[in-house]
Structures are given as C-alpha cells and as structure tokens.
Amino acid sequence: MTNPAQTRPSTRPGPHTPRVSVWQVLAAAWHQHRSTLLVSGVAVLVASAIVVVISRLDTAGEEAVSPTTVQLIILLVDLYPLGVGVFLAAPLLAREYEHQTHLFAWSQDVSPTRWLAGKTVLLLTVAIVSALLLGGVTRELVLTTPGTRDFAFDVPYFDASPLVQTGHVVFAFALGLAVGLLVKRSVLAMTLTFVGFLAARIVTAFWIRPHYLSPVHTVAPVGQGSGYGPGLAVDSGYLTSSGQSVALPANCATSSSGDYLGCLGRNDIASVYLDSQPIDRLLTFQLTETGIALAVAVVLAAVTWTALRRTTRG
8 A cells, every 4th residue: 555655755855866956946937937027027117217207307497297296106116016025925835835836846856945045036136126226216206306305204205215115025025925835825825915015014104114213302482483394203292381291272273373372372382392303314214124124024034944944844
C-alpha cells in the first residue's frame, strides 16, 4: 500500500539535485509576469507624462491647475501602491496554495524561498522604479501649483514625494505577501490587503504623523492672530490670563463679531495658542514616515520568509 506522504513532492533539494539559480527564477518570473509588467509600465509612463504636461500648463501667464485638480491627481497616483499590494503581492503566494501549483513550482530543484526571492526581486524592483517616477512628477506638480505648498503636510499632498511613494509600495507589497501566505485564498487575500493598507494609511495620516516631532507651541494675545503659518496644525485653543487652557465659551461662539472680543475678555480669555509642525519639517516627516513603512515591511517580510520555510519544510 502506498504511503500518501511518499506521493507529496519534496520542497527540499536532494544531495545531487542541481539548484536553480536566482537568475533562472528571475527569467521564469519575467516570462510569467511580463504582460502585467509591460502594461503597468506603459500606464505609469503615460500617467507621468500627463502629470508633467499638466504641471506646465499656463494660461495668460497664470497657472491653470487648481489645488483641487492637484489633489485628485495625487489621489489617483496613490492608487498605484494599493494596486501593487492587492493585484501583484496578495495573489502571489495565495494563488499557489489555492490551486496547489506550489507542489510543482517548489519542486526539488527550487526551494520556496528561492522561488519567492526571484519573484520579489523582479516585481518589487519594477514597482519601486514606478513609484519613484510617480512620486517625482507629483512633487513637481505640487511645487508648481500656487497655494499647495502651504498645505504639504495635508492629505494627499504629503504623498507627493518619491520617498513616500516608495515606502508605500514596499509596505503594500510586504503586506500582500504576508496576508496571502496567511489566508491562502486569492480573493480573500486581496480584500484583506486592500482593507489593511487603507487602514494603515488613515491611521498614520491622522493620528501618527502629527506627532513625529514635538510640535512648536506659539501663543498670541486675543485679536492678534494665532501665529499660524504654513504647516500642520496639531492643536489649538484659548488661554486664560493665568495661562490655563479653556474651551471657547458657548455664549462667545454665538456672539456677533463686534462683541466677540468683549465676550472673551469677560470670560478671562486673554490669548490663543497653537501647536503646529512648521513647513520646514516636511522632509524630516517624509523621511520618518518612509522609514516607518520600510521597517514594518521588513518585519512583515521576515515573518513571511520564516513562515514559508516552516510550512514547506519536510
């Protein structure tokens, strides 16, 4: 009687089995994915050319591109890292398990980790180059559109950077691989990667990013402005004459403009404060966010690599 365990192809090379080189795995990966890579590469080049043309539009000496248009363009560009995670990375391992093709792909002459290394090198390299290009052209668009530079910390302007786009792509790819290995179902892996990537981006943008560095604290007398300049507002409020932070009294909020200052004075509100991240910290924040994304990606990749070796050992 045949032992079922003996019919399962081993994923470990035998002592005399020639090992497939990474270059051979790369060639096989290119043969399998070349259509997707070529189509996406052309799409990225066309999109980049369109953004460059838009950034140079000029009508009667005035810029023709509005901040709203710039926002929309950057949001569309932000779909690229999401697409990499959902459509390239998530199905990469999940599909092999789902269709049982890993039993053939990870045969005696190629280990699972070598197979994954070849695929990752090819797909991620193309994705990173595309991210650098898209980040570069959107950054140029922001710099050439009046009024957008002052809001460079805000969503989505902050993402108009080669650094940030690269971090997003690498994180999305690592997330997709990890989820695909975990659930081993393509559609489920793609869905979870989609949700996970968006959740991470939202949490980072609105709750983590404002606190990479301690904000600058400024105080100004009531009626003389808050001292706010270009950058990211973290917190603001009112101070009494003794320096205690208080909320705006409800009766003052409904006062007419002529009585507003008088209402504040009657409630002992003497000044306003603002905690903010000035615009000159933008590059530091983009480097920080990129570093965090890459660090999380390394952790996810290590987990995937370790889990893949354990699940295919034997």
